[in-house]
Every structure is written in structure tokens, then in C-alpha cells.
Amino acid sequence: MTSDTASHKHSTPVxxxxxxPVPCQQRIMLAxxxxxxxxxxxxxxxxxxxxxxxxxxxxxxxxxxxxxEIVSDRASLGQRLTVLLDDAPLxxxxxxxxxxxxxxxxxxxxxxxxxxxxQIELIRLGQRRHLYCVHCSCLQEIAEEGEATCQxxxxxxxxxxxxxxxxxxxxxxxxxxxxxxxxxRP
Amino acid sequence: MPVTLKPVETYRDDFTFRNSAxxxxxxxxxxxxxxxxxxxxxxxATAGAxxxxxxxxxxxxxxxxxxxxERARVLERDPDRCLVMPHMQQAGWDAVxxxxxxxxxxxxxxxxxxxxxxxxxxxNHALDLCQRFTFGDPASLPCEPLExxxxxxxxxxxxxxxRDGNLWMDAGMITCxxxxxxxxxAGMSFTQWHSPVPMAHQLGVFDRALKYLMNIQVDQPVRxxxxxxxxxxxxxxxxxxxxxxxGERAQVSAENVAQRVHLxxxxxxxxxxxxxxxxxxxxxxxxxxxEELASNPAWACRLHRVLRDLPEAIAxxxxxxxxxxxxxxxxxxxxxxARAA
Ligand code: HEM
Numbered sequence: 001m002t003s004d005t006a007s008h009k010h011s012t013p014v015x016x017x018x019x020x021p022v023p024c025q026q027r028i029m030l031a032x033x034x035x036x037x038x039x040x041x042x043x044x045x046x047x048x049x050x051x052x053x054x055x056x057x058x059x060x061x062x063x064x065x066x067x068x069e070i071v072s073d074r075a076s077l078g079q080r081l082t083v084l085l086d087d088a089p090l091x092x093x094x095x096x097x098x099x100x101x102x103x104x105x106x107x108x109x110x111x112x113x114x115x116x117x118x119q120i121e122l123i124r125l126g127q128r129r130h131l132y133c134v135h136c137s138c139l140q141e142i143a144e145e146g147e148a149t150c151q152x153x154x155x156x157x158x159x160x161x162x163x164x165x166x167x168x169x170x171x172x173x174x175x176x177x178x179x180x181x182x183x184x185r186p
Numbered sequence: 187m188p189v190t191l192k193p194v195e196t197y198r199d200d201f202t203f204r205n206s207a208x209x210x211x212x213x214x215x216x217x218x219x220x221x222x223x224x225x226x227x228x229x230x231a232t233a234g235a236x237x238x239x240x241x242x243x244x245x246x247x248x249x250x251x252x253x254x255x256e257r258a259r260v261l262e263r264d265p266d267r268c269l270v271m272p273h274m275q276q277a278g279w280d281a282v283x284x285x286x287x288x289x290x291x292x293x294x295x296x297x298x299x300x301x302x303x304x305x306x307x308x309x310n311h312a313l314d315l316c317q318r319f320t321f322g323d324p325a326s327l328p329c330e331p332l333e334x335x336x337x338x339x340x341x342x343x344x345x346x347x348x349r350d351g352n353l354w355m356d357a358g359m360i361t362c363x364x365x366x367x368x369x370x371x372a373g374m375s376f377t378q379w380h381s382p383v384p385m386a387h388q389l390g391v392f393d394r395a396l397k398y399l400m401n402i403q404v405d406q407p408v409r410x411x412x413x414x415x416x417x418x419x420x421x422x423x424x425x426x427x428x429x430x431x432x433g434e435r436a437q438v439s440a441e442n443v444a445q446r447v448h449l450x451x452x453x454x455x456x457x458x459x460x461x462x463x464x465x466x467x468x469x470x471x472x473x474x475x476x477e478e479l480a481s482n483p484a485w486a487c488r489l490h491r492v493l494r495d496l497p498e499a500i501a502x503x504x505x506x507x508x509x510x511x512x513x514x515x516x517x518x519x520x521x522x523x524a525r526a527a
Contacts, residue, residue, distance in 0.1 A: 177433040
């Protein structure tokens with residue numbers, strides 16, 4: 001069932017354009033690339049709210065006077081986040097910036113560490129996204145294209161607007177069931 | 187009257203599935219009117235007439251053995267069609283208790299349950315199974331409790347965790363869905379997994395349905411019917427296997443339409459699970475070929491009008507656009523008004 005029109009994209013997430021100016025005791029920013037200009041813009045906006053900010057980056061450094069640290073890989077990012085959230089005041093907000101797959105990976109880590117969905121703000125950078133092949137369960141990276149071929153099973157996929165936060169991915173479903181791998185037609 | 191179980195028929199390859207005259211007579215024809223639109227068609231699941239599909243909470247019919255064999259086949263290839271997140275363990279045991287006690291009470295000729303505290307003995311004479319286990323101890327069953335029991339009950343089952351003002355699809359045994367995927371939808375909220383449905387969101391159907399479901403109390407289940415069309419009596423019309431069956435939609439012709447096209451009706455049954463407070467969502471699927479359905483001309487006449495006038499967005503969503511006209515043309519002979527026009 002593939003009726004995806006723009007009017008009801010409830011499973012497609014909406015991402016933050018600026019930090020929401022709600023009162024909070026602490027903000028943590030997880031950045032896939034801390035040197036990205038958008039990260040600097042968000043950090044500045046948070047500092048303007050006069051709220052303490054801690055920046056944890058996977059790569060890069062922010063050019064900013066902000067308390068920041070770099071972790072070596074995704075696993076240590078998860079561990080660091082858990083420690084930070086353990087010590088964090090109740091009213092903490094988490095900001096995550098990076099590509100869509102990174103955002104939902106961190107979102108799941110944060111929820112597992114006890115943060116509520118409302119406390120997490122996601123800042124999407126770049127066009128990279130993940131596609132889940134519903135036929136063989138493989139995940140692959142795509143950009144904005146609406147069609148792709150599954151790397152694993154070779155089925156030509158339609159990229160649906162249906163999005164799973166758990167998988168951090170869009171559903172890819174066979175584009176032409178009369179000719180799944182596209183070998184039958186010239 | 188005890189239900190008679192047929193020998194195993196198939197829902198794939200040679201498609202030997204057929205309905206007996208009795209099965210046709212009790213088919214849950216889903217249309218109260220000559221036209222169809224999405225609505226909050228939920229009603230209290232009060233016991234229906236003896237012999238009807240509404241008589242018991244969990245309907246066992248002549249296709250029992252075939253359906254259980256089909257489920258085993260799907261799971262053999264794709265074990266993840268049964269999925270239980272860690273926080274849904276207790277709900278799984280709730281489901282075991284609810285299904286076993288109802289089956290043993292409603293179909294004593296096929297199912298027996300002896301309980302001695304936490305020590306239970308389950309007998310399934312239809313599948314020739316006997317299992318001693320300790321209720322609440324997963325190590326005492328050969329597999330996940332939800333999987334164990336739903337391998338023995340017709341229909342798909344989702345289990346919804348209720349929190350943060352929503353329902354979350356955090357567990358399920360889904361081997362015969364009408365074009366969706368438990369592996370993709372797992373972890374989604376009621377609003378999220380329904381997002382592909384056209385029109386209903388704008389009509390407020392889902393907001394109202396969700397409120398209704400969240401208020402379901404223990405022992406006050408509700409039900410609703412949903413429907414679509416399926417080419418061939420194929421139970422596993424999942425997204426996972428769409429590349430294998432979707433092409434059959436292009437094979438419907440004036441010659442084969444009556445045998446190939448099936449009305450697919452889901453009797454959805456929603457009870458509250460008492461310990462976990464999760465919601466069980468049973469999706470009991472009934473298939474009937476147009477030819478079988480037309481043995482009741484009033485049904486064929488009504489289906490003609492419904493399909494002829496169905497909004498395009500809904501027909502598209504249900505995946506019948508390629509062959510809808512062929513079906514309508516065939517059904518027309520049963521509609522006196524249309525014939526006269
Ligand atoms: C909590 C229990 C429920 C579950 C688990 C459930 C699940 C689903 C799923 C997975 C789909 C397919 C969506 C897709 O295309 O991917 C669907 C479709 C739909 N659901 Fe539900 N649903 C539930 C309750 C309800 C209720 C109470 C209503 C009441 C109005 C409803 C109305 C619909 C409708 C209208 C469709 C479109 C079906 C079609 O046109 O064939 N659902 N549901």
C-alpha cells in the first residue's frame with residue numbers, strides 16, 4: 001500500500017531549524033561533525049539563551065568558546081552520552097546534529113538512557129538518508145533519489161515516505177512487482 | 187456444534203484453498219451499505235450468534251490446520267515475523283493466558299488446559315501437541331511465549347504498549363498482513379504506522395479511534411471489520427514478499443476474475459491484557475473468491491456498487507487499481523439496477 005501524498009506525512013519526521021527557547025538547566029549537543037557551520041549557529045543561539053552547553057563531537061572541533069570534547073567512535077559516543085545524562089539535571093535538553101541515520105541512532109541511545117522524546121531536538125544536516133529494503137532487511141545509504149536498487153538482493157526499490165525511527169530509515173519496496181529486478185525489460 | 191477441520195490446503199503455489207458452503211454462509215461480509223468510506227467502525231465485541239464468526243473471542247474454523255501450516259512456512263523463511271521487544275514479555279504471557287483459556291473453554295473438543303498454580307498443561311488435539319510449562323517462565327516453553335501460542339491460533343496478532351498518550355507496536359506475530367510489514371512498523375505509534383492510509387487522517391478517524399482504544403477496559407473488548415481485495419487466496423500478502431505476489435495483480439482477466447480475485451476481510455478484535463495493560467490486536471483474516479461470494483447474489487450486488495463507487499485514493503491504496511474495472515464488470519451481472527440502466 002503505497003499511497004504517500006504530502007498531506008499526511010505523520011511518520012516522516014520534522015527537524016529543528018533553531019534550538020527551541022524553552023527554559024532548561026543544561027543543553028547537550030551531540031555533533032557528527034562539530035566543525036559544521038550549523039553546529040556553530042546552534043551553539044551560538046543556545047549561548048544567547050544564557051544556558052550552559054556541552055558539545056560532544058564525533059569528528060571536528062567547533063571554532064567556539066564552548067566546553068567541547070571529541071569521542072573516537074559511535075560506541076564511545078553512546079557511553080559518553082549515558083554518563084552525561086546520568087549526571088544531568090532533570091531539565092536537560094539534548095540536541096543532535098548530523099545525517100538522518102546518525103540522528104535516530106542517537107535518539108534511540110538517549111531514550112534508552114531515560115530522556116523523553118520532547119527533550120530531544122534533531123538537527124538534520126546534509127541529504128544522506130537510509131533506505132531499508134523491506135524484502136531482505138538490508139540498510140543502505142541514499143540521497144534524495146526516489147528509486148534505488150537494493151545492494152543486497154538486487155530488487156529495484158521505490159523509496160516511500162514511510163519512515164521508521166527505530167531503523168532510522170525509509171521503506172524501500174519493490175517498484176515493479178512484474179519485473180522485480182528489472183532484468184525483464186530493455 | 188463442534189467445528190470440523192479440513193485437511194491441509196495451500197495459500198500459495200497451487201492455491202488449493204476453498205471455502206465449504208458452511209464457511210461461505212458464515213463469511214463476515216463487511217458492507218452495511220452500498221458504498222464505503224473510512225469511519226470509526228468500532229463496536230463492543232459482544233458474543234454473536236452461535237456458529238457465527240462473532241460467537242467466540244477467537245474464531246477457529248475449518249481452515250485451522252491450513253493456516254497454521256502456512257504460518258509455520260512463513261516463519262521458517264522469515265523468523266522475525268514474530269517480534270517481541272523486551273518490555274513486552276509480560277504482555278506475551280498475558281496473551282498466552284487469554285488465548286489458551288478462551289480456546290479451551292470455547293473449543294473443548296480441540297483444546298484442553300489444566301492449571302495447577304503456575305504449572306500448566308496445554309493440549310492441542312488439532313495439531314497433536316502437548317506441552318507442560320511453568321506460567322511466567324520462558325525457559326519452560328520451546329520458543330517465545332507469544333510465538334508458541336500464536337503458532338496455534340488463526341490470525342495475526344499485534345501487541346500494543348500503551349504509554350505517552352499513544353499505542354506503540356512493540357510486539358507481534360504477523361505472517362498474513364494486508365500489505366504491511368511488522369519488521370518495518372515495529373516501534374511505531376498508532377499515528378505513525380497509519381500514516382500511509384489516505385483520507386482517514388483528514389476525516390479525524392484515527393484521532394477518535396486512538397482515544398477509543400486507549401480506554402478499552404479488561405473484559406470489554408471491541409471489534410471492527412476491515413477489507414481489501416487479494417489476487418489468489420494468498421495469506422502472506424506482506425510487504426516483505428510483495429515482489430513475489432504483487433505481479434499477480436496484472437494477471438486478472440475477464441476469464442479468471444471470479445476464481446482469482448478474493449474479498450479479504452479482517453475481523454479485528456481488541457481486548458485489554460490484564461497484567462501488562464497492553465492492548466492485544468487480533469487480525470483474523472477471511473478469504474472468499476468472487477465466485478464463492480456470488481453464491482449469495484445480494485452480496486455480489488452490494489460489492490458491485492461498493493467497488494464501482496469506491497474513491498480512487500482508497501482503491502489505489504488497497505492496490506486494486508489495475509484490475510478494479512475487470513472485477514466491477516464481472517459483478518455487474520448481479521446488480522439488477524446496473525443491468526437495467
Ligand atoms: C491498535 C490496533 C491497530 C493496529 C495494530 C492497526 C494496524 C494497521 C496497519 C499496520 C495498517 C496498514 C498501514 C499501511 O499501509 O502500512 C492499518 C490500516 C488501516 N487501519 Fe489500522 N490498526 C489498528 C486499529 C485501527 C482502528 C481502531 C481503526 C479504526 C478506524 C483502524 C483503521 C485503519 C484503516 C482505515 C486502515 C486502512 C485499511 C485499508 O484501506 O485497507 N485501525 N492498520
